[in-house]
Structure formats: C-alpha cells, structure tokens
Amino acid sequence: MTLKPVQTLGEFIIDRQDHFKYATGELSRILSAIRLATKIVNNHVNMAGLLDILGDHGEENVQGEKQQKLDVFANNIFINTLSQREVVCGVASEENEDFIAIKSSKNQDSSKYVVLIDPLDGSSNIDVNVSVGTIFSIYRRVTPSGTPVTLEDFLQPGHKQVAAGYVVYGTSTILVYTTGHGVNGFTLNPGVGVFFLSHPDMRFPEKGKIYSINEGNYSKFPTGVKKYLKYCQEVEGDRPYTSRYIGSLCSDFHRNLLKGGIYIYPSGTNSPNGKLRLLYECNPMAFIAEQAGGKASDGYRRILDIEPTSLHQRVPFFCGSKDMVEKVEEFMKE
Ligand code: AHG
Ligand code: MN
Ligand code: MN
Ligand code: MN
Numbered sequence: 655m656t657l658k659p660v661q662t663l664g665e666f667i668i669d670r671q672d673h674f675k676y677a678t679g680e681l682s683r684i685l686s687a688i689r690l691a692t693k694i695v696n697n698h699v700n701m702a703g704l705l706d707i708l709g710d711h712g713e714e715n716v717q718g719e720k721q722q723k724l725d726v727f728a729n730n731i732f733i734n735t736l737s738q739r740e741v742v743c744g745v746a747s748e749e750n751e752d753f754i755a756i757k758s759s760k761n762q763d764s765s766k767y768v769v770l771i772d773p774l775d776g777s778s779n780i781d782v783n784v785s786v787g788t789i790f791s792i793y794r795r796v797t798p799s800g801t802p803v804t805l806e807d808f809l810q811p812g813h814k815q816v817a818a819g820y821v822v823y824g825t826s827t828i829l830v831y832t833t834g835h836g837v838n839g840f841t842l843n844p845g846v847g848v849f850f851l852s853h854p855d856m857r858f859p860e861k862g863k864i865y866s867i868n869e870g871n872y873s874k875f876p877t878g879v880k881k882y883l884k885y886c887q888e889v890e891g892d893r894p895y896t897s898r899y900i901g902s903l904c905s906d907f908h909r910n911l912l913k914g915g916i917y918i919y920p921s922g923t924n925s926p927n928g929k930l931r932l933l934y935e936c937n938p939m940a941f942i943a944e945q946a947g948g949k950a951s952d953g954y955r956r957i958l959d960i961e962p963t964s965l966h967q968r969v970p971f972f973c974g975s976k977d978m979v980e981k982v983e984e985f986m987k988e
Contacts, residue, residue: 663689663829663840663849673835681792681817681833683741684767688790691735692821692829693847695728695774699786699823700844708781716751716966717931724780725749728773728788736769743795744768744803746965748934753965755803764800767816768793768807770934775820776902785824787904791938792817808965812937812958820904820938830856830908832945837911858948862914862975863895866906874922878953878986882918885985903930907939907973911946916974916982920953927968932960936971949979953986 661669667682667689702708702724711721729749736742737756743765746753758764774780775787794816795807819831827842829849839853865886872880886895898915900906906917919928930936940950940957950957950973960969972979 661851663851666838666840666851670833670835673833680741680766683739684736684769684792685817685831687735687739687741688732688769688819689829689849691732692788692827693842694731694735695788696821696823696827696842696844698727699724699780702780703783715749717748719777721749722774722777722780724786725774725777729771732771732773732788732790741765742767742769743799744807746770746808746933748772748931748966751966753803753805753808766794766799768795768803770808770938772931772934775904775935776900779900779902784902785822785900785905786902787823787908788821789904789935789938790819791815791934791941805965808933809962811961812932812940815937815941815958818938818941820907820942822902822904822908824905824908828852828908830911830942832942834941834945837942837946856911856946858911858943858946858975859914860947860975861892861977862910862916863892864898864910864913864915865895865918865978866897866899866910866915867918867920868899868901869897871922875920876922876953876986878982878988879918879920881988882982882985885981903935903939907943910974911943911948914975914978916972916978918973918982919971921970925968928970930968930971932957932962932967932969933965936969936973939971939973943973947976948974949976951979951983953983 667685707723711723711726740758770791772789793810817833821829830839837856840849841852842849919930921928943950952970
C-alpha cells in the first residue's frame with residue numbers, strides 16, 4: 655500500500671491564507687468553524703437510525719417544505735457554531751425566514767463576513783440511508799462593519815462570493831471548497847476526526863456522459879430541456895448518455911464533477927423558477943463549478959451574474975461539464 659502525502663484541512667487553510675490581500679485570518683476562522691460544524695453533523699448523520707433524529711420535525715420551513723429533524727439539528731449546529739465563535743456578522747439559512755444578525759461580545763458587528771447555508775441538502779434521503787450534504791457560501795458584507803448587518807449584505811450576486819463549499823455525508827464524508835483559487839476536496843478520517851486533502855485541484859471533465867434530472871417532472875419541462883433529454887438518449891457518437899439522479903444536489907454534483915456530467919433542475923416544475931434556491935444552493939455550486947472549469951447557467955445566463963432580489967428566491971439550474979451546459983443552452987435558445 656502506498657500512502658499519499660498528508661495535509662490536513664486545518665494546515666491547508668492556514669497555508670492558503672496569504673492568497674488574500676490584507677488577510678487577517680478572519681476567513682480562515684470561518685472555514686474552521688464550518689469544519690467543526692460539519693464534523694458534528696457528520697457524527698449525527700452516521701448515527702441517524704440510532705438516535706431519535708429520523709423523520710419529520712413537525713413544522714414547515716419558509717418554502718413550505720416539511721422540515722426533517724435532521725434539517726433542524728444541522729441548522730442549529732451551523733448557526734450556533736458560527737455565532738458562538740463570533741466569526742461572522744450574519745447567517746442566512748434555508749431553514750430560517752429571515753437572516754440572523756450576530757453581535758460579537760467584544761466589538762458589536764465587527765466581522766466583515768456573512769454566511770449563507772443549506773444546512774442539510776437532500777432531506778428526502780435521510781430516512782433511507784442515502785447521501786445528504788451541506789452547502790455554504792461566504793461574502794464580504796457591503797455595509798460598513800460596526801453597523802448592524804442588513805439584507806443588502808446577503809443579496810449579492812454570486813460572483814462576489816469569497817468562498818463556497820459543500821459537504822457530502824456519503825460512503826465517506828468529503829468537504830469540497832473554493833476561495834476562488836481552484837477547488838480542493840478533503841476526506842474525513844472518522845477514526846481521528848480529521849479532514850485530509852484527498853482531491854487536490856479538482857476539475858470537471860469538459861465532456862461528460864451523465865445527466866441528472868428528476869424525469870418524473872418531464873411533462874412540465876420547457877421544450878428546450880425535453881429536446882436536450884432526447885439528445886442525451888439518442889444513439890449517436892458517444893451517446894446515449896447515462897442517467898443518474900440521487901435527489902441530493904451535493905451528491906449529484908459531486909459525482910458529475912468527478913466523472914463528467916450535467917445537473918438540471920429546470921423551470922416549470924414545482925414553481926416557475928424550479929426548486930433550487932439561488933443564494934445557498936445555486937450560487938455556491940456555480941462558483942465551485944466555474945473554479946473547476948465547469949459552467950452554471952439558468953438556461954440563458956450565467957448564474958453568478960444574477961442580481962438577487964430575495965433571500966429564498968429560486969432559479970432554474972443547469973450546472974456541470976462545460977460542453978454539456980453549452981449544448982443544453984443551444985436547445986433552450988431555439
Ligand atoms: P433540500 O433538501 O435542501 O431542501 O434540497 C433538496 C433539493 C436538492 O438537494 C435536490 O437535488 C432536489 O431538491 C431534489 O428535488 P426533487 O425531489 O424535486 O427531484
Ligand atoms: Mn429543504
Ligand atoms: Mn438543498
Ligand atoms: Mn436543505
């Protein structure tokens with residue numbers, strides 16, 4: 655057995671700190687807080703059938719989804735970890751209607767950063783032992799530090815993100831993130847509770863052969879998407895492609911990043927803008943996709959250029975290998 659050289663996520667964060675002009679270590683502290691929260695969530699996800707955390711929590715979130723117990727648990731862990739460590743001035747989450755302002759005990763509203771999270775992605779997979787995830791997105795606030803954080807600080811276009819990442823609690827637990835200098839993946843060694851660099855400089859294969867979409871919604875898809883699906887299924891050249899859909903964005907995205915593929919959640923399904931939320935699902939994944947040489951679009955325009963208008967706004971999402979996203983965009987234009 656040949657052992658890979660080991661670098662921990664903690665070491666990597668410190669190593670890369672000088673990528674940031676005027677770095678004060680603040681962003682590193684946020685990433686460390688997120689790392690800690692993911693380990694706690696991971697521990698509970700792994701024991702889900704043993705603890706009383708399966709099933710419905712009994713309430714709905716702001717998007718009208720039934721909250722699962724693990725949605726609520728993961729949300730509390732991320733919010734508590736980020737606020738108790740006083741590393742951010744505000745957090746917005748899928749599970750909270752409004753953003754949460756965090757005041758530091760030392761110096762009111764002193765942090766420069768806000769975080770947006772999908773604490774538990776792929777809720778419907780929890781009870782059946784299939785991979786779930788976490789997604790996070792970090793921005794520098796636009797209003798002056800020292801003043802109360804505002805909605806404006808959260809409603810920034812995705813190209814302003816300073817960091818974004820996701821975790822897949824899967825056959826192994828992996829944390830993948832970018833700070834705008836490429837994408838790296840860290841696998842958790844559960845024996846010692848440490849993330850190690852396992853996937854340096856991740857790149858989307860330019861051409862992929864996997865398409866991921868909930869085909870049960872076919873009748874409601876836009877014509878461009880229907881035509882693209884037909885194209886994927888035709889016997890020609892390197893086609894037909896393979897269909898793979900887990901129902902957890904993090905896991906579907908992660909597989910496509912490693913193997914080459916496209917993830918689609920189009921308009922016209924649950925709502926006119928699809929299901930996925932721009933700020934804490936699409937933007938972070940789009941930032942990672944672009945940093946890995948892939949592409950993310952709403953079918954017509956770059957996801958990262960969309961000016962957000964509300965915290966929980968939804969947007970159609972086409973994301974993955976560059977050639978595949980460009981191909982589906984051609985069909986959408988017709
Ligand atoms: P969440 O569990 O955070 O609400 O997100 C669920 C999302 C996403 O993870 C997944 O890809 C998609 O919903 C699945 O939706 P369908 O069940 O409609 O296919
Ligand atoms: Mn949800
Ligand atoms: Mn989600
Ligand atoms: Mn979620």
